[in-house]
Structure formats: C-alpha cells, structure tokens
Amino acid sequence: MQQIARAVALAFNNLPRPHRVMLGSLTVVTLAVAVWRPYVYHQESSSPIVRSIELGKDDIRSLLPEASEPIDTATPQEEEAIPxxxxxxxxxxxxxxxxxxxxxxxxxxxxxxxxxxxxxxxxxxxxxxxxxxxxxxxxxxxxxxxxxxxxxxxxxxxxxxxxxxxxxxxxxxxxxxxxQKGDWVNNVMKGTVGGSFVSSARSAGLTSSEINAIIKSMQWQIDFRKLKKGDEFAVLMSREMFDGKREQSQLVGVRLRSGGKDYYSIRAEDGKFYDRNGSGLAKGFLRFPTTRQFRVSSNFNPRRVNPVTGRIAPHRGVDFAMPQGTPVMAVGDGEVVVAKRSGAAGYYVALRHGRSYTTRYMHLKKLLVKSGQKVKRGDRIALSGNTGRSTGPHLHYEVWINNQAVNPLTAKLPRTEGLVGKDRSTFMAQVKEVTPQLRFD
CATH class of the missing domain: 3.10.450.350 (Nuclear Transport Factor 2; Chain: A,)
Structure with a gap:
C-alpha cells in the first residue's frame, strides 16, 4: 500500500501545475459529495404548489413580533369609536x-x-x-x-x-x-340658550359652519354641552355679501355669559383666538404620555398595506415598547370619554381635550380613571399592558385633530401662549373696537 501511495504521489508531482490544480479540486469535490448525502423527499404529486412572496424592507419590519397591529386586519374602529x-x-x-x-x-x-x-x-x-x-x-x-x-x-x-x-x-x-368681489359686512347676532346652544344659535341666525367656528374658538373655556337655560351669547361675524347672497363668513369675536361669568374669544391677525388681555386660550399638551420616552416599535402609517392581500390596514397611532405596569399619563387637560375593555384595543382610554382634540391609549393593563372624569395634564390614567390584539407589552397611542388621526410624534400640538410686543398692541386696539359690539342688550 505504501508503494502504491508513493507511486501516486510521484506521478502527481510530475504532472504540470495546471493539471495538479484541476485534479486536486476534483478530488475535494468528490470527497464533499461522498460525505454530504442529504435525504431527498420524493413528493407523490408530480406538480408541487409553490407560492413566492416578495417583501420590501418596510413590509418585513411590519411582520416582526414587535409590530403590535397584525397587518392582515384593519383596526376595528367601530369598537373604539368616540361617543x-x-x-x-x-x-x-x-x-x-x-x-x-x-x-x-x-x-x-x-x-x-x-x-x-x-x-x-x-x-x-x-x-x-x-x-x-x-x-x-x-x-x-x-x-x-x-x-x-x-x-x-x-x-x-x-x-x-x-x-x-x-x-x-x-x-x-x-x-x-x-x-370674490363682494362686500364684507359685520353682523352681531345675540341669543339666549334654551334647549341647547346649537339650536339657540341657529335661531339667532347662525349657520352650522359658523356655530362650529364658535365652539372651536371657545373650546378651552366652555363645555357647551353643560350650558344652562338662560345663558347668553353675542357673536360678531364678518360676512361677505355678493349680489345679496352670503358667500362666506369669518368669526371676529364671541362673548358668552354663563353662571354670571363672562367669557370672551377674539380673533387676532394670526387667525387664532385670545381673551381680552391677549392671553392664549389653548391648554398646553405633553408630547409623550409617559415620564420618559420609550422605543417606538411601530410608527404611524395611515396607508400601511398588507403585502399579502394588498388591502389597506392603517396604523393610526404610534406604539411604544415598554414594560407592563408603566404609568400612562394624560397629555393634556380633558375629560375621559371612554374607559373600558374594547376587543382588539384591550383595556382602552380615550380623552377629549376641548372639541378638536382627542387622544387614545390602548392595550392597557389597568385603568385608573372612569368615563366622565375630568383629568389634568400629567395625571395618571392607566398602567400599560399587553391586552387585546397585541403581540407584546407596549402602549398604542393616538392623537386625533378634528376627527382625523395625526402622527403623534410630529403633530403640532396646542401650547399655552400669548401675544407680545407689536402683535399684542395691534390686538388690544382690535379688542377696544370689538368688545363694545358684543353687548347683550
């Protein structure tokens, strides 16, 4: 055997270098095939079914366990609707x-x-x-x-x-x-609350869109649902008249007397409303509903598409990955309009801030508030959890403005502010002109 091995080695060494390389490579491949002999499963069917799905980078991320909302099902909004x-x-x-x-x-x-x-x-x-x-x-x-x-x-x-x-x-x-080439005319409309503010305002000659403008301008001062019979209001509306018809209108100022106290809302040149002293009426919001910022596990995406079905399954909020039991805070002053367990949302809280803003907090472990309760910015309203349609501990947080979901991370949220300098001087001059027109008699 040793003589045979020496003869083979001698013959191999006498070969030209290219031949030695080729023969060596062939030997390695042969040994590899001999050692690796995988078991081959022979399918009985002669026509196997193959389905190929190509996923993009963003789609792959949405399939990870940390993505809390399964992309094959749209969020059931009817279960989480705000009253x-x-x-x-x-x-x-x-x-x-x-x-x-x-x-x-x-x-x-x-x-x-x-x-x-x-x-x-x-x-x-x-x-x-x-x-x-x-x-x-x-x-x-x-x-x-x-x-x-x-x-x-x-x-x-x-x-x-x-x-x-x-x-x-x-x-x-x-x-x-x-x-437009019409003439803008100021009109003062007055009334007394009877059955409700809306019906009383309509009786005073205000349109539905004008009533909505009034409610939005005073939403941080007054809960219009709780106005009492006998409360008074005076509204200064600028209307454009063209060929005897009203084309459009703009709210200039409002005065509302409720419980013997007067509330004012007057429009400034920046399109916002302030009180008679030029102080902002909006209540400030926190950016995040927790004491510290947690990792975002799923971003806001109103057009998220299921890569398999092609259907839109929007993600209307942001998911923060956090340990169960993390305190969840109200981001602004408001009223609890929902506090219950609600199917896919699990334990769920919704807060209404004024009339234009709503925030939602889902997949909670424990509720700390009840429906109808008033809360202040920073108050604890719940503990985070993993309830409902959830694949891991996290908080699903939504911000809605005028019934439209917005990105909580980039949305321009209300903040308490006031006019200063030249802007305030201009506004105060306007107040002196508008206020006398908002008389009740």
Missing part, C-alpha cells in the same frame, strides 16, 4: 373636510405630513403653484382625502378675496383660482 353628541354634527358638505390655520413656523410639508400625506404628493402639489411654499400666518387650508389616504383636493384661502383650489388630476393636480 358623539350634537356639537359634533357637521354640515353634509363638511364631511371628510380637514381644516388648518397656518401658524408660526408652518410650511406646506410640515402641515400635511403630520396627517400622513406622502411627501411625493406634497411635492407634486407645490409644483403646480410655487406660491404654496410661502404660506403666511393666519391663512387657512382645507383638504379632502381619497379612500386610500392620498390627497384628493386642497383649498387655500390666500386672502378674504382670493381662494385657490387644487384638484387631483391623473398623477398630479390642477389649480383653479376664485376671486
């Missing part, structure tokens, strides 16, 4: 309409992106009218969305006399411009 009342009623034409008053530091992208509108959509909109890049404080935007959350149309009130509308057209938008 409605008469003050939530809107004119039929206003259904699905979202409104925003431009404030300091706002841009078109910062406004629309917090509502989940894609940056590509915003870019295509700005290409139609570059002046949209220069929004001014106090101007108003309103828009509607398609069923899949894309922008359908947007209206920009450039001034009292000019309005621009941008309608979806194919993959882009088409702009139309309307210039």
């Amino acid at each position: 409605q009342d008469e003050l939530d009623d809107k004119v039929a034409s206003d259904q699905g309409l979202h409104e925003y008053v431009v404030s300091t530091g706002d841009t078109l992208s910062s406004i629309l992106n917090q509502y989940g509108i894609d940056m590509g959509e915003i870019s295509r909109l700005a290409q139609v009218d570059r002046e949209l890049r220069g929004l001014k404080i106090g101007q108003q935007l309103s828009w509607t969305l398609t069923a899949d959350g894309n922008l359908q149309s947007l209206t920009w009130e450039v001034s009292r006399r000019e309005t621009r509308t941008y309608e979806r057209s194919g993959n882009g938008f088409k702009m139309s411009r309307e210039t």
